[in-house]
Amino acid sequence: MDGIMNDIxxxxxxxxxxxxxxxxxxxxxxxxxxxxxxxxxxxLVYFDSGASAQKPRAVIDAMTEVLxxxxxxxxxxxxxxxxxxxxxxxxxxxxxxxFINAPSEDQVVITRNTTEAINLVAATYGRSFLxxxxxxxxxxxxxxxxxxxxxxxxxxxGIDLKVAPIDDRGVxxxxxxxxxxxxxxxxxxxxxxxxxxxxxxxxxxxxxLAHERGIPVLLDGSQSVVHGVIDVQDLDVDFFVFTGHKLYxxxxxxxxxxxxxxxxxxxxxxxxxxxxxxxxYEKTTYKDPPHRFESGTPAIVEVIGMGAAIDxxxxxxxxxxxxxxxxxxxxxxxxxxxxxxxxxxxxxxxKAAILSFIQEGIHPFDTAAALDRAGVAVRxxxxxxxxxxxxxxxxxxxxxxxxxxxxxxxxxxxxEALERARKLFT
Amino acid sequence: xxxxSKIAPEKLLQYDEYVEALDFLDEDSRFEYIIxxxxxxxxxxxxxxxxNEAHMMHxxxxxxxxVHELDGGAHFFKGQSDAIIVKGLVSIxxxxxxxxxxxxxxxxxxxxxxxxxxxxxxxxxxxGMMAMLKHMQKLSRRADIAAEVAEVTAAAD
Numbered sequence: 001m002d003g004i005m006n007d008i009x010x011x012x013x014x015x016x017x018x019x020x021x022x023x024x025x026x027x028x029x030x031x032x033x034x035x036x037x038x039x040x041x042x043x044l045v046y047f048d049s050g051a052s053a054q055k056p057r058a059v060i061d062a063m064t065e066v067l068x069x070x071x072x073x074x075x076x077x078x079x080x081x082x083x084x085x086x087x088x089x090x091x092x093x094x095x096x097x098x099f100i101n102a103p104s105e106d107q108v109v110i111t112r113n114t115t116e117a118i119n120l121v122a123a124t125y126g127r128s129f130l131x132x133x134x135x136x137x138x139x140x141x142x143x144x145x146x147x148x149x150x151x152x153x154x155x156x157x158g159i160d161l162k163v164a165p166i167d168d169r170g171v172x173x174x175x176x177x178x179x180x181x182x183x184x185x186x187x188x189x190x191x192x193x194x195x196x197x198x199x200x201x202x203x204x205x206x207x208x209l210a211h212e213r214g215i216p217v218l219l220d221g222s223q224s225v226v227h228g229v230i231d232v233q234d235l236d237v238d239f240f241v242f243t244g245h246k247l248y249x250x251x252x253x254x255x256x257x258x259x260x261x262x263x264x265x266x267x268x269x270x271x272x273x274x275x276x277x278x279x280x281y282e283k284t285t286y287k288d289p290p291h292r293f294e295s296g297t298p299a300i301v302e303v304i305g306m307g308a309a310i311d312x313x314x315x316x317x318x319x320x321x322x323x324x325x326x327x328x329x330x331x332x333x334x335x336x337x338x339x340x341x342x343x344x345x346x347x348x349x350x351k352a353a354i355l356s357f358i359q360e361g362i363h364p365f366d367t368a369a370a371l372d373r374a375g376v377a378v379r380x381x382x383x384x385x386x387x388x389x390x391x392x393x394x395x396x397x398x399x400x401x402x403x404x405x406x407x408x409x410x411x412x413x414x415x416e417a418l419e420r421a422r423k424l425f426t
Numbered sequence: 427x428x429x430x431s432k433i434a435p436e437k438l439l440q441y442d443e444y445v446e447a448l449d450f451l452d453e454d455s456r457f458e459y460i461i462x463x464x465x466x467x468x469x470x471x472x473x474x475x476x477x478n479e480a481h482m483m484h485x486x487x488x489x490x491x492x493v494h495e496l497d498g499g500a501h502f503f504k505g506q507s508d509a510i511i512v513k514g515l516v517s518i519x520x521x522x523x524x525x526x527x528x529x530x531x532x533x534x535x536x537x538x539x540x541x542x543x544x545x546x547x548x549x550x551x552x553x554g555m556m557a558m559l560k561h562m563q564k565l566s567r568r569a570d571i572a573a574e575v576a577e578v579t580a581a582a583d
Contacts (some may be wrong), residue, residue, distance in 0.1 A: 365488045
């Protein structure tokens with residue numbers, strides 16, 4: 001324990017200024033214009049990046065540049081603007097592929113968000129290759145986005161939805177998970193990192209156990225992609241989905257990575273322009289992946305913004321971001337657990353800088369309101385994970401989700417605001 | 427506010443008191459004032475058996491219950507919540523707008539909610555209070571219809 005505390009204090013001193021390895025949080029903060037604003041007369045402390053992260057100047061500038069100087073539609077037209085913007089747009093697909101170490105950019109489908117990516121798999125792969133009596137395994141800590149699409153499929157096809165339990169720390173119970181991989185299970189769809197508890201699941205082990213039985217695995221990487229290095233080939237994952245707006249990019253852009261052989265046998269998702277080869281009234285033929293799954297005009301400006309976000313985090317280094325966030329998590333955990341009235345949810349040994357908690361005897365909404373008065377933005381409620389709230393036995397929690405631009409000094413501001421809330425409400 | 431002409435001024439005295447008190451305070455004090463009202467609200471008994479699904483107002487982040495009574499054509503409300511701030515807000519709303527007829531309640535609008543000057547605390551609260559007002563308006567209409575039905579039934583008997 002002493003060792004951990006030493007680590008925390010060393011990092012705490014550094015986190016506000018300059019961390020070893022060239023991670024300068026103050027310089028990073030200057031890249032995010034919104035972080036210099038005030039809320040209720042207090043400096044903004046943004047601890048809601050798990051809902052949506054703030055955007056660096058590089059993203060804002062890239063999007064402005066497209067709108068001001070380069071805008072047109074993509075994949076159409078032979079004119080100069082269309083060709084140059086199409087190149088820039090398609091270049092982002094390559095950036096995404098390299099960012100998650102996908103073997104080919106053809107395995108990167110651009111969607112609106114994680115939710116659409118999961119719905120896409122459910123509606124194409126799920127509808128084509130799963131039938132009555134087949135099972136899908138999810139975990140007890142899924143976001144609604146990784147529950148409801150499978151329920152829709154279940155109701156349509158008569159599929160069995162099975163839930164792998166977690167223990168009281170928020171750790172996936174691996175024996176129970178393995179027991180669910182019976183002869184009927186045809187797909188595992190699981191969070192890679194819980195949006196409520198921060199738990200990192202042992203993805204490689206989950207995938208290995210499923211693959212031993214010939215079962216493909218989808219990982220919801222909405223949170224994991226933000227907090228560490230992702231290598232889809234090393235994971236050997238079949239589908240990996242995430243969203244841009246939590247990764248410091250704009251909203252309206254998400255990603256579905258899929259193994260080439262799976263994408264190749266999946267039918268189209270939505271019909272329309274851009275996803276076809278030829279159309280006659282009698283017969284239409286479709287493009288190969290990834291374009292087969294991308295109909296209509298895409299979110300052009302936002303995709304380019306996401307490319308800028310990937311460039312930005314790549315230049316800093318996801319490993320350095322992860323190290324900074326680990327230090328923040330350790331410091332925040334230490335300070336929160338030292339409070340007499342804080343009950344922390346999610347104490348898995350492997351977790352991201354996401355802290356769910358309640359203040360005993362005070363409604364989370366009241367605590368959140370007191371934090372808001374202090375300029376501290378946290379999320380309050382069920383975090384789109386109602387079944388998990390039932391499992392935890394609470395109506396809702398507060399969630400502080402930390403990001404690369406947060407500091408230990410900001411954690412101190414939150415702790416002071418919690419102390420004030422205790423005086424106000426009890 | 428045009429609606430005021432439809433409401434006798436003496437019926438909005440409690441509302442005016444809240445407006446005056448809140449207007450006088452800065453943002454931080456206003457926040458504490460609401461918490462204070464929320465804490466004091468516990469001293470006014472709220473029927474425990476009414477803290478159920480039937481009296482719950484849906485769509486809030488915290489639980490909100492509103493009970494209603496019709497007395498001599500005027501509607502009276504009491505509110506409760508499991509969060510202190512919301513308890514304060516629902517106390518203000520039920521206190522400010524009790525004793526009105528359903529026509530008078532229907533004449534209340536977003537301007538009246540804005541008049542309480544609570545929007546600056548957070549937008550969400552203004553939206554939540556508007557939802558409370560709409561809920562009270564709905565309860566009053568429903569009670570009027572129930573009273574009319576009871577009257578007709580009694581006459582037929």
